[in-house]
Every structure is written in structure tokens, then in C-alpha cells.
Amino acid sequence: MGAAEVIPFEEVRARKQWDTLRYQLHERFDQWLDTLETQWDKPPSTLSEVTATVWALRQQLTGGITETIVAHVQRGEHDRTQSPCPRCNRRLQARELVCRTVETMVGPVQLERPYFYCRPCRVGRYPFDEAVGVVAGCKQLDMQKAATQIVTEVPYDTAQSLFRDLTGVAFGSERLHTVTNQVAEGLTVVDVAPSREEITRRVAAVAAGRWRRPVVVLGIDGAYVPTRPDSAREPQEGRRRTRAKRARWRGQWRDVKGFRLYLLDEDRIVHLLRWHQVQTEEQLGEALRQVKDAGVLPAEQVRLCVVADGAEWIWKHVQMLFPQARQVLDYYHCAQYIHKIAKAHYGPSLQSLEWAEATMTRLYMGRLSAVLGGLRRMQPTSDEAAQAIANGWEYLNAHRGRTHYRQLRRGGYPLGSGGIESSHKFICHVRLKRSGAWWYETNSNHMLALRCAKYNGTLDQVFVRYQQRLRKTSE
Numbered sequence: 001m002g003a004a005e006v007i008p009f010e011e012v013r014a015r016k017q018w019d020t021l022r023y024q025l026h027e028r029f030d031q032w033l034d035t036l037e038t039q040w041d042k043p044p045s046t047l048s049e050v051t052a053t054v055w056a057l058r059q060q061l062t063g064g065i066t067e068t069i070v071a072h073v074q075r076g077e078h079d080r081t082q083s084p085c086p087r088c089n090r091r092l093q094a095r096e097l098v099c100r101t102v103e104t105m106v107g108p109v110q111l112e113r114p115y116f117y118c119r120p121c122r123v124g125r126y127p128f129d130e131a132v133g134v135v136a137g138c139k140q141l142d143m144q145k146a147a148t149q150i151v152t153e154v155p156y157d158t159a160q161s162l163f164r165d166l167t168g169v170a171f172g173s174e175r176l177h178t179v180t181n182q183v184a185e186g187l188t189v190v191d192v193a194p195s196r197e198e199i200t201r202r203v204a205a206v207a208a209g210r211w212r213r214p215v216v217v218l219g220i221d222g223a224y225v226p227t228r229p230d231s232a233r234e235p236q237e238g239r240r241r242t243r244a245k246r247a248r249w250r251g252q253w254r255d256v257k258g259f260r261l262y263l264l265d266e267d268r269i270v271h272l273l274r275w276h277q278v279q280t281e282e283q284l285g286e287a288l289r290q291v292k293d294a295g296v297l298p299a300e301q302v303r304l305c306v307v308a309d310g311a312e313w314i315w316k317h318v319q320m321l322f323p324q325a326r327q328v329l330d331y332y333h334c335a336q337y338i339h340k341i342a343k344a345h346y347g348p349s350l351q352s353l354e355w356a357e358a359t360m361t362r363l364y365m366g367r368l369s370a371v372l373g374g375l376r377r378m379q380p381t382s383d384e385a386a387q388a389i390a391n392g393w394e395y396l397n398a399h400r401g402r403t404h405y406r407q408l409r410r411g412g413y414p415l416g417s418g419g420i421e422s423s424h425k426f427i428c429h430v431r432l433k434r435s436g437a438w439w440y441e442t443n444s445n446h447m448l449a450l451r452c453a454k455y456n457g458t459l460d461q462v463f464v465r466y467q468q469r470l471r472k473t474s475e
């Protein structure tokens with residue numbers, strides 16, 4: 001009985017609170033209508049005239065409403081008179097109320113909050129800000145997130161104008177740079193990897209109704225991006241006038257090494273995880289190890305297979321970290337060797353084409369020994385042909401164990417590394433390779449990490465981490 005009496009009282013209280021807020025919001029709206037009225041000396045008639053007017057005043061309304069709601073729900077923090085010092089725990093008395101305006105996607109929001117200061121520790125704080133979760137600087141997390149979404153797709157200058165035109169909020173190009181690099185700072189493959197639960201869910205979806213465990217492909221490959229040395233950074237403001245007009249640095253194409261884990265579902269690829277960075281072989285190996293140690297891949301529920309070209313460094317890491325994985329030499333890289341031989345040996349002729357096709361078919365049927373034997377028996381027609389034949393033989397022989405294409409096909413394994421190559425194109429080239437764009441290595445890696453996160457579906461978790469980091473540094 002007692003409880004039954006309490007609930008209606010709580011309800012009444014909540015109702016009253018809501019009524020108060022509602023009244024305040026109406027007041028806000030009225031203020032906005034006053035502004036609107038002054039803008040309308042001549043009433044607009046077309047839809048675009050109306051939307052243009054509302055668009056121009058929109059932030060004022062939505063920002064204002066937000067301000068009212070925040071002030072309402074954080075009334076306790078606003079009225080707070082005491083707070084402990086974060087350092088010595090001494091009880092501090094509230095000083096004056098200080099106004100601060102922050103920028104959000106819905107417009108500027110003004111916050112009025114009490115200031116606390118500990119004289120002995122020389123520490124000031126705003127408990128209100130911590131309760132509301134505002135971050136240092138004007139631009140709040142929602143804006144930073146939107147900015148990240150856009151700069152990971154288009155160059156900074158375009159991002160700046162798109163941002164302004166589509167949201168009505170200004171975000172300078174330089175600030176976009178800073179925010180991007182701050183958000184991406186220190187990201188590792190584990191930070192941008194989906195959780196084990198999420199990956200297990202995707203595996204289960206593909207496994208449903210199948211009698212064999214699904215194949216997870218690990219594709220590893222390299223690509224090139226244009227970089228510039230750190231020495232190309234602009235001198236400090238004061239020295240800018242003396243800067244030479246022509247660039248003193250020389251751009252360099254650097255190797256982006258990347259890997260991608262994906263599921264095969266018939267002819268479809270179900271993406272799991274990718275990671276691309278300008279990095280050394282060792283760093284790539286380390287990233288692979290982190291993925292393994294984090295246990296995000298439910299190894300016992302899948303058949304792991306690694307597809308790559310002939311690069312020795314790749315197989316070294318694979319052998320060490322995933323010794324049980326099926327190894328596949330990219331079939332299309334074999335084709336390149338075979339076509340080179342055909343061209344050198346037979347010249348541009350029908351015979352050349354026929355030989356190449358027959359050889360590729362033999363490989364496809366898993367008859368590597370026949371192919372190797374055939375290469376041995378060839379009588380090279382030139383030095384060039386001899387070299388091509390020797391190269392092809394060595395290549396195929398070195399990767400013997402990775403060319404059982406017939407068995408692999410039966411097992412449902414892929415023959416080609418298209419999944420990682422398309423990932424390189426999509427993650428690196430689309431954003432980083434633009435005419436005139438030369439990237440500092442750090443910035444290119446930040447951009448790559450964010451693009452990986454975005455298309456791994458983990459940008460939200462990257463922002464949670466970012467927010468935690470900001471909180472830690474502000475403490």
C-alpha cells in the first residue's frame with residue numbers, strides 16, 4: 001500500500017517538472033517567433049523562400065531549445081553551492097556564475113554554471129561541465145563526429161564548404177585538420193576492430209544452414225600512397241615571410257601495408273575487419289598479433305585461410321601467427337607470370353594466348369607438377385624468354401604448397417586476393433591519392449585509421465575512446 005502512494009506523488013512531481021519545462025520552451029519559441037516576424041517585412045510566398053528564412057533562423061531555435069532543456073535538467077548543478085576540490089578534497093564554495101557558449105550541430109548553446117576554486121591547490125573547476133559532458137574548445141563532440149564523417153571522404157577544403165552548406169555551421173579547414181588528428185591519435189587495430197560478439201554474430205549468420213564451417217579470408221597486401229617528409233612542415237607564423245616559394249621537399253611514394261579479414265558467403269564478401277597503415281613489415285606483423293591476442297576472431301568456428309601474392313614477409317608472419325591457416329597464392333598473380341612467359345617466348349601470337357590459357361587451366365585444375373615440368377622442358381626462344389621462364393618456375397616452385405587450386409575450390413576457399421586489393425583501393429586510394437596531395441606520414445596514418453574504423457563500423461567506439469581520453473587529460 002505504501003509504495004502505491006509514493007508512485008502517484010512521483011508522477012505528479014514529474015508531471016509538474018515537465019509542465020515547467022514545456023512552459024519555458026514555449027517562451028523560447030515565442031522569442032524565436034519575434035525574430036522571425038522582424039525578418040518578414042514582406043511575407044514569403046514560395047517554398048524556397050520560406051525554407052531559406054527558416055534555415056537562416058533554425059540554429060537560433062534549436063540551439064535555444066537545447067539551452068533551455070540543459071538548464072532545466074541540470075538545475076541541480078547550476079544551483080550547486082559546494083563541491084570538493086579534486087586535489088585536496090577540501091569543500092569549496094561556489095563563486096560567481098560564468099557563461100560559456102559552445103557550438104553544437106543544433107546551434108550555439110549557452111551554459112551558465114558555477115565556478116569553484118581551491119586557493120591552496122590553485123585548481124579551478126566547473127562540475128556542471130563534467131555533468132553535462134562538454135569538451136574543451138567550442139566545437140562539441142557531435143560536431144567533431146560529423147566533421148570526421150565528412151573529412152574521411154573528401155579533401156579538407158571541400159569538407160569545410162560542404163559542412164557549412166549542408167549544416168549551416170562553420171568549421172574551418174585548419175580546425176578540421178586538428179580535430180581529425182586528435183580523434184585518430186594513437187588508434188591501434190584493436191581500437192578500430194569490431195568486438196568478438198559482433199564478429200561472431202556475422203560468422204553465425206553466414207554459417208546458418210551450412211554443414212561446413214564458413215571460410216574467413218585473411219588478405220594481406222601492400223599499396224602506395226604519396227607522402228611528404230616531416231621537414232616539409234611550414235615554419236612558425238613569424239618566419240612565414242622568409243619561406244622559399246618553391247617546395248624544398250621531395251614527395252615520396254610510401255608503402256601502405258594492410259590486411260583485411262572477411263567471410264565468404266557464396267560469391268559475396270562479408271566484411272569483418274581491416275587495417276591499413278604506412279608501416280613496416282614488423283609493424284604489420286605486430287598488428288596481426290594484436291588481433292590474434294585480442295581474440296576478436298572466433299577461430300574455432302571458422303576455417304581460416306590466407307590469400308596473398310608472393311611477398312616473403314607476408315608468409316613469414318602468417319606462418320608464425322596462424323600456422324593452421326590454409327595458405328593460398330593469389331591465382332591472378334600466377335597469371336601475370338604465365339602471361340609474361342607467353343609473351344616473351346611466343347611473341348604476340350595466337351599460340352602465345354593458347355599456351356597461356358592452357359597453362360592457367362592446368363594450374364586451376366591443381367596440376368602444378370605438370371606446369372613446372374612443362375616450363376622445364378621449354379626451349380627458350382630468347383634470353384628474355386629464358387629469364388621469364390626461370391622467374392615463373394621459381395615463383396611457382398617456391399609457393400608449391402599454396403597452389404592446390406583444385407582442392408581449394410572444392411573446399412570453398414578463394415583463389416584470388418581481390419578482397420584486400422579492393423580494400424586498398426577503397427581505403428587508401430579513394431581518399432589519399434589526389435592530385436597535388438602529399439601526406440605527412442602521421443596524418444596519412446590518422447586518416448587511414450579513421451577510414452578503417454568507419455568501414456569496420458566502429459567509428460562510434462572510436463569516439464567513446466576519444467571522449468574518455470579527453471576526460472582523462474582534463475582531470
Ligand SMILES: [Zn+2]
Binds near residue numbers: 085086087118119121
Ligand atoms: Zn585543493
